[in-house]
Every structure is written in C-alpha cells, then in structure tokens.
Amino acid sequence: MQPGLFDLEVPELEDGAVRVATRWSGVSAGTELAYVKGTDPGFTSFRDPDLGVFVSGRASRAFPVRAMGYMEVGEVVESRRDDMAIGMLVAAAYGHRSEHVLTISDVVVPVPDDIDPLLGIYLAQMGPICANGLLHVAAEFAPGQDIRLGDGVRGRNVLVTGAGVVGLLSALLAQLHGATDVVIADPDPQRLAVAENLGLETIDTTTTEVWHRCKDRWRHGPGDRGADLVLQCRGKSVVLHEALQCLRPQGTVFDLAFYQGGAPDLRLGEEFHHNGLTIRCAQIGRVPRGLADAWDRQRLAAETVALLRARGDNMRAHLVTDVVPVLEAPDALVALARRERSTTQMVLDFSLQS
Numbered sequence: 001m002q003p004g005l006f007d008l009e010v011p012e013l014e015d016g017a018v019r020v021a022t023r024w025s026g027v028s029a030g031t032e033l034a035y036v037k038g039t040d041p042g043f044t045s046f047r048d049p050d051l052g053v054f055v056s057g058r059a060s061r062a063f064p065v066r067a068m069g070y071m072e073v074g075e076v077v078e079s080r081r082d083d084m085a086i087g088m089l090v091a092a093a094y095g096h097r098s099e100h101v102l103t104i105s106d107v108v109v110p111v112p113d114d115i116d117p118l119l120g121i122y123l124a125q126m127g128p129i130c131a132n133g134l135l136h137v138a139a140e141f142a143p144g145q146d147i148r149l150g151d152g153v154r155g156r157n158v159l160v161t162g163a164g165v166v167g168l169l170s171a172l173l174a175q176l177h178g179a180t181d182v183v184i185a186d187p188d189p190q191r192l193a194v195a196e197n198l199g200l201e202t203i204d205t206t207t208t209e210v211w212h213r214c215k216d217r218w219r220h221g222p223g224d225r226g227a228d229l230v231l232q233c234r235g236k237s238v239v240l241h242e243a244l245q246c247l248r249p250q251g252t253v254f255d256l257a258f259y260q261g262g263a264p265d266l267r268l269g270e271e272f273h274h275n276g277l278t279i280r281c282a283q284i285g286r287v288p289r290g291l292a293d294a295w296d297r298q299r300l301a302a303e304t305v306a307l308l309r310a311r312g313d314n315m316r317a318h319l320v321t322d323v324v325p326v327l328e329a330p331d332a333l334v335a336l337a338r339r340e341r342s343t344t345q346m347v348l349d350f351s352l353q354s
Contacts, residue, residue, distance in 0.1 A: 016104035018084050020074025025096045025326075026121035027346040028070060029336060030164065030235060030258060035065045036337045039260045069096040069348075071121040073111060084108070091123035091301075096329065098350055109301045115308045116316045118323075121347060122169070127304025128297055129284040130169040133231055133256045134177065135295055136280055139288035140252055141229075147291065149303050150177025152229070157218045159210070159227040160184040161243050162234030163191035163202070165345050166256050168319060170231045171200050172311055173303070181218070185210045186234070194344050197318040198311070211245035224248055231256065237263035240279070244271045252278040320345045325352035 013019055034040040041047075042061030045054040070093035076084050077099075084090065089111040094100045102108050111120035137152030158179045160171040163186035171184045184195050185203040192202045203210055215225040226248035232240055235257040243253045271277060287295045308315070321344040324332050329348050335341035 011101050013078055013080050013101060014103070015080050017080050017101050018076050018090070018108070019078035019099060019101050020072075020090060020092070021077045021099050022072055022074045022097065022350045023089065024073045024118050024121055024350065025069050025348040026071030026126065027329075027333070027343070027348065028126065028165070029343060029346070030166075031070075032068050032333060033337050034258075034260055035061075035068055036333050038063070041260070067095050070094075070125040072096075072100075072124070073117060073120040074100065074102075084110070089117050089120060091120040093125040096326075096348060098326075107297045107301070109298065112305060112309075115305070115312050118320065118347060119308050119312055119316055122308065123301050123304050124297075125284070126165060127169060127307065128300035129256065130166055130173055131300040131303040132284050132287055133166075133170050133254055133282040134173050135291065135300070136254050136282035136288050137229060137231075137252075139291065140254075140278075140280060145290070145294065147294070149173075154178035155180050156228040157181045158183070158229055158231065159214055159243070159246050160231045160233060161210070161239050162186055162232070162257070163188065163195045164233060165319070167231070167233035168195060168198060168200070168344070169307070170233060170256065171195070172198065172315075173307055174231070175200075176307055176310055183214075183217070188342075190342055191344060194318050194321070198314055205242075210242055214246040218248065220248055227251060229254060233257055235259050236265075237261075238265035241266050244275075244277055244279075247271070247275065247277055249275045250277065251275075252280055254280050254282045256282050320347055322346040323349050323352075326350045 041054055043059055045056045046058040046060040047054050072094055073089055073091050076086050076088045079086055091109040091111055092102050092106055107124055109123040111117050134149050138147045142151035153174045156179055158174045160167045163184050167184055171182050174182045183201045185205050186192055187205045195202050203213055214227050218227055219225050227246050229251055230243040230246055230253045232243045232253050232255045326348045
C-alpha cells in the first residue's frame with residue numbers, strides 16, 4: 001500500500017452535493033485488517049444480492065483494495081446544498097481519502113459544536129452499528145412500533161464480550177440507557193484497562209471463566225442464573241459459544257461480530273439446545289424487521305450524539321489511543337496486521353503529514 005491510495009479521483013459537484021476535505025478518519029481494525037491480510041470473504045466468494053448467498057469460486061474483491069475505512073470527519077469546502085455551508089464539519093462513511101464528494105444519497109451527519117470534533121468519526125457508521133445492536137435488543141424484549149433504544153436493556157443484566165470499539169461503545173450505550181448491570185469481558189490487558197478507565201466493570205478471560213462469573217453474579221431463582229442478554233462483539237466462534245454459556249435460560253445473544261474464519265467452536269447441542277437460547281444477528285446492514293421507517297441511519301446517529309454528549313470527554317481521553325499522521329497509515333496498518341502494534345481506536349489525522 002502507498003499513501004497515494006487515499007487520493008482517488010473526486011467527481012465534479014452536482015445539485016445537492018458537497019465536497020469535503022477530510023480532517024480525521026477512524027480505523028476499524030477488524031474490518032480493515034481483514035482487507036490487509038486477505039481474510040475478508042470477498043477475496044474468495046461473491047455475495048449474490050438477490051439470493052443473499054455467498055457463492056464460492058467468484059471473488060468480489062481483489063488487491064489492490066481501493067476502498068477502506070468508514071469513519072470520516074470532513075470540512076465542507078464546496079457546497080451545493082442549502083443546509084451545509086463552507087467550513088461546516090460533517091461525518092460520513094466514505095473511506096480514507098483526502099477529499100470526497102458527498103451526494104444527496106449519502107448519509108451525512110453534521111458534527112455538533114458541543115462535542116469534540118474528532119469524535120465525529122463515530123457518528124455516521126460506528127456509533128449506529130452499536131445503537132442498532134441495542135435496537136435489536138429492544139425489538140426482542142419489547143416488541144412494537146414505538147420502540148425506544150433502551151427498552152431492551154433497561155433494568156437488565158448485560159454481558160458484553162469483546163472490549164474493542166464496538167464492545168466498548170455498546171457497553172456505554174447499555175449503561176446510558178439504564179441497564180442494571182453491565183460487565184465487559186476480554187483477554188487483552190490494554191483493552192481491559194481502557195474499559196476500566198471508561199468506568200466499566202471487566203472480566204479478564206485469561207484468568208476467569210466468564211460463564212462461571214456470570215452464573216454467580218446474576219441469580220434469578222432455582223435453575224435460573226446468568227446474563228439476561230449478551231452483546232457479542234468479538235469475532236471468534238469460541239467466544240460466541242462462551243456467550244451462550246453465560247446466559248440464563250431463554251436468554252439471547254445479540255451478535256455484532258464478524259467471523260472471518262467460520263465458526264468451528266460453536267456447539268449447538270449443549271446450552272443452546274437445553275436452555276432454549278437465541279442467537280440474533282444485529283449487523284448494521286438492516287434494522288429489526290418493521291422498524292426501517294422509524295429508525296433510519298440519521299436516528300441511530302442521533303443516539304450516538306447523545307452518547308458523545310454524555311461521555312465524550314472520557315471517550316476522547318481513553319478510547320482514542322492513537323492519532324497517526326495520514327502518511328504513516330500504511331506502515332501502521334501493516335504493523336497492526338503483524339501484531340507488532342496494538343490499538344483500541346486509531347485515527348488518521350489528515351492535517352499531520354509526518
């Protein structure tokens with residue numbers, strides 16, 4: 001990869017479009033390292049959009065990858081929209097590039113003046129990913145058309161597996177929306193330290209059996225122990241299986257993870273079967289059935305704004321662990337892929353050249 005990867009051709013403006021100069025771009029380590037390492041399923045298969053099935057033998061992705069990243073904050077430098085003036089900061093998901101034209105079809109979120117503008121990287125995509133996880137919880141536990149984001153977690157005991165960015169934001173959202181108890185589990189000491197600095201209680205999975213801790217912590221009655229729900233945010237099938245073990249009977253795992261290597265450690269003949277459990281995929285590609293009209297991406301972004309207003313200072317101090325000059329991005333990504341470097345949230349700064 002070369003720095004020039006981030007400078008693709010930018011089209012001319014049409015009515016309803018704005019041109020932005022990127023200020024910051026967040027790195028989604030899980031997704032982007034799958035591109036760097038070639039483990040994304042698109043390198044070996046193609047998803048048929050009509051059938052919804054991945055077909056092997058036909059790749060939809062190849063090197064060089066020319067579109068990476070989905071957490072950008074840009075400054076409007078040219079505008080053909082009445083509601084977006086030159087100099088305005090906006091969040092969008094358009095990839096690591098120095099300039100981009102956003103059209104009327106793009107999700108564009110103005111960055112409010114009362115939050116740290118760098119945290120705007122979470123507004124268009126990453127925050128809505130996590131808010132959508134809570135929306136799936138609400139649809140499961142409090143179904144109906146007039147759903148509020150906290151309806152599923154309020155008053156419940158929540159385990160979050162994985163202290164990456166998705167897990168941390170999901171845990172903070174669960175706290176904000178009234179969960180009785182929130183615990184986050186991970187094996188990485190640096191990520192656990194970040195979680196604790198954010199005020200979250202943690203479980204070190206290298207020293208503690210998570211299911212045992214959950215069964216001891218949350219006792220509802222005879223034969224009824226464990227978490228009410230798990231937000232599964234770590235893309236390893238053994239962790240998904242552990243999440244099932246942590247649930248009380250008839251509990252649900254809401255899965256926000258991406259399993260690049262399949263799920264060889266998932267066992268469905270044990271706790272899943274005997275305790276009547278549910279695994280619900282809660283990916284950003286769709287909100288729960290029947291809620292698309294009420295819960296679009298802008299509304300999920302508004303919930304992210306509320307989180308940043310409530311917890312932004314703490315998040316800026318502890319969650320953003322690396323701010324990297326954009327020209328150092330290729331080396332930084334390769335170092336992450338080789339496990340020569342670790343990060344919680346890396347941000348590429350387009351104003352820093354070296």
